[in-house]
Amino acid sequence: MIQITLFRNDIKQILRDPVMTLLLVAPLLLIIVFKIVEVVLIPFLMQKTGFDVMPYASYVFSFILLMNSGMLGIVTGFMMLDERDGNIAQLLEVTPLGRSGYLINRLSFASILSILYCLVSFAVFRLAELPFYSVILFCLLSAIYTAIIGLLIYSGADDKVKGLTYAKGLNSLVLFAFTDLFALNWLTFISWFFPPYWITMMIKSPYSFTYACIAMLVHVIWLGFLIFRYAKRES
């Protein structure tokens, strides 16, 4: 019950704050921009230079998915940092919600949105040819990735400026979605440890059960480690 009331409150709060509303529809803007690029720029490039983007389509799609869930994570992270600086978090922590309840509430809200935008991305970019269960899996992974980024910012940074530094660094995590292109052994090896790499791999071979398992494992380990670290530091 508490969860539901809080969600409703969250939504209310966000809708009242135009900034938050806009930021939460920002992923939609990103999707639209990429759609325009797909419809207009890619045929143009093909015609003018003969450069075909199609072989790289899975990388681009991976990039879109990661950008969306990453962006939602960053926004949530900063929302929590601002709340901490404004002592709102402190207040919520002494309500029945509690410290972990507060965190779960904020993160799960972002994760649900992340799932939503994941589905929208699939619909818009006509990747419906992917098997249904893998779409579900992507949704789940998006949700986890959002939570990972949000947690990284919130628990790693003790103020807004550190948060910005983190966000800057985290942005470059997306680059691991492309490392497969370089086919460098050492780089690929490093990439194994980062979620973005596996998103790309899953899109490239949607029927691979192994990739799906590893991707899930890497995501869950990251999330688990962050939750563990957070809990340990708080106690």
Place this chain on the structure above:
Amino acid sequence: MRLQHAILADMRFQIKHGFYLVYVIITVMYLIILSFLPEKVLSVLLPVVVFSDPSVLGLFFIGGIILLEKGQGVLMVLVVTPLRSVEYILSKVISLSIISVAAALAISWFSYFPSVNWVLLILSTILTSGIFTLLGIMINAGCNTVNQYMLKTIPYMLLFIIPCLALIGFPYSWLFTIVPSVAALKLMLGVYHGIIWYEATALVVYLFIVNYILLRFAVRVFESKIVYQD
């Protein structure tokens, strides 16, 4: 003297907040990617990378820095010290442009691009960095959260980035040079591709004037929105 102390304090703040570390990481990442590119692509991408990341980092960070100082109340104290608003702002601009220049130099040096005009690289990075940091200070006034700030920067970014497409070249596209970001990017391309001396001089002078005007504006906005609460 005051300015010097303020710059040192800002640099120490930035080091403590990991700015330098994160830029080492980002620079290495860029270098890895750039090292895979053929020289023809590199000659286009290198200036774009230097222009779009190190030169613009001020816009990204300044919002959080000022919000934090405002939140901690330190800004209130600085206001009642002899430190002038213009010194406060210049200190932010200069300290951030030091990181910009360092990252720009590192990226250019280690990507072993054959022809780099180093003096012009330093100049154009400082001038570009200044414009974006000052822009950030103006956008920041009136913001209370980082999310608010980031959202408010989006229209300005679009306003600055879209005209850059004019560099592809079409009839009368040179007219867009009046947009500071286009002028800055032109100068940055000149760093790597060569540029006629009088064009470079004109661009540097123009960007310097833009910086000066923005500084005056930033001081005004800062004083009316942050220093005085009437």
Place this chain on the structure above:
Amino acid sequence: MIQVSNLHFTYGRTQKEAIQNMCFDVAEGEVFGFLGPSGAGKTTTQRLIIGLLRNYTGKIEVLGKERNQWGKDFYEQIGVAFDFPNLYTKLTARENLQLIGSYYKNKSENPEELLDRVGLLPERDVRVENFSKGMKMRLNFVRSIMHKPNLMFFDEPTSGLDPVNAHIIKEIILEQKKAGKTIFLTTHNMTVAEQLCDRVAFIVEGKIVNIGSPKNLMIEHGKRLVNIEYQMNGDICEQSFELTDLGDNPDFLNILRSAEIKTIHSCEATLEDIFIKLTGRSLL
């Protein structure tokens, strides 16, 4: 030091008239207390004098010049401690003092000595983020006096401090006064005002309703009575006498001579009583 006359101020955003026709002056070497409930205009007045608010009408002459004629040099000569500790949380106590101190032309007092004075010397190299609120308040306070300003503004200097530390701060304020410094104190702690201030002004809804030395105000608003509590024949009794011609009052003298005295009090008003009487509301 400060002369304020016919001062009016209205906030631009809310169009609320915060200060109405205010007149007072603060002499050099004086501790002047500004008392009033929250929202009465204490902080607004202080900010007007400090120069954080502009567009006032009337006169604010401070350090020999109209406030809006002063430039940034003004701040070389004043020290301000806000009611909220404004510190760099990532820096240590000493670094905080050094950094802010470097912005003044006046060479700062020795940071170590200052820190020792408020009991922070052992924590001089601890980051402020690990300080308690009381420690932050003390650091905030010494920071405001380290550049040896002639005029100081303190906003609730003892709030959040335990009695021992509050006492240290009060002692330093009195020391500064002895050294000839002028102090403008804003508070709603009447005990602090009574102990420190040469004169106090009561502010209600943007107006000064009374001004004077605490002693005089207390006598003026009190009853000219002495209240005596004594034990006689095993009973505890209480009785009040007029102060006038007390020495010739036979009943009073009789009690003094024959009863066991428990307490004797004169009935001057406390500042708190005066405050409630003047403002028609209780303290917050």
